[in-house]
Amino acid sequence: QIPVAVIVGRPNVGKSALFNCFSRRRISIVEPTSGVTRDRVSTEIRHKDCVFELVDTGGMGITDSDGLTEDIEMQIEVALAAADVVLFVVDVREGVTPLDRIVAERLRHVKKEVILIANKVDTPKFEHSMGEFNELGFGEPHPVSAIEGYGRSDLLDKIISLF
Ligand code: GDP
Numbered sequence: 001q002i003p004v005a006v007i008v009g010r011p012n013v014g015k016s017a018l019f020n021c022f023s024r025r026r027i028s029i030v031e032p033t034s035g036v037t038r039d040r041v042s043t044e045i046r047h048k049d050c051v052f053e054l055v056d057t058g059g060m061g062i063t064d065s066d067g068l069t070e071d072i073e074m075q076i077e078v079a080l081a082a083a084d085v086v087l088f089v090v091d092v093r094e095g096v097t098p099l100d101r102i103v104a105e106r107l108r109h110v111k112k113e114v115i116l117i118a119n120k121v122d123t124p125k126f127e128h129s130m131g132e133f134n135e136l137g138f139g140e141p142h143p144v145s146a147i148e149g150y151g152r153s154d155l156l157d158k159i160i161s162l163f
């Protein structure tokens with residue numbers, strides 16, 4: 001039984017892009033419109049001497065606001081059932097949104113390690129925006145860019161340190 005890391009977060013923050021960035025393959029579908037990951041997708045990740053299972057969640061083709069809440073509930077359920085570590089992804093370009101707060105609120109009651117990740121840090125100027133995410137209650141986020149690969153290795157180090 002290998003450790004499991006589950007990616008959660010509102011639509012369009014780059015969960016699937018991050019999944020692909022970790023796996024270095026294009027397994028999960030990344031789309032410019034939100035809500036395209038129809039199933040949960042998982043893959044084995046090797047980093048240093050560690051192997052773990054990475055799970056991407058979210059999507060289900062939901063667009064209305066009720067559906068979004070359901071989607072987040074589903075993600076939390078997956079995380080509760082399977083995760084050793086929860087990867088909570090936010091978007092540095094959008095800042096904190098109401099849906100991010102809903103995810104944070106739900107995760108607060110989940111007795112799992114949570115790593116807050118600020119994605120889309122494609123250039124260093126976005127590093128200055130990390131502080132605003134402190135309000136979510138999971139400390140300062142780890143800056144990454146799923147597209148550029150920035151922060152990938154540091155984040156993998158952090159994940160495996162929690163197993
Ligand atoms: P998900 O709904 O959370 O799975 O988000 P996706 O992975 O499908 O990505 C949503 C959008 O954000 C797509 O247009 C991606 O190209 C874009 N995106 C994802 N990661 C990054 C990133 O690191 N930098 C930038 N600039 N865009 C990104």
Ligand code: MG
Pocket residue numbers: 015016017029030036037057058059
């Ligand atoms: Mg997705």
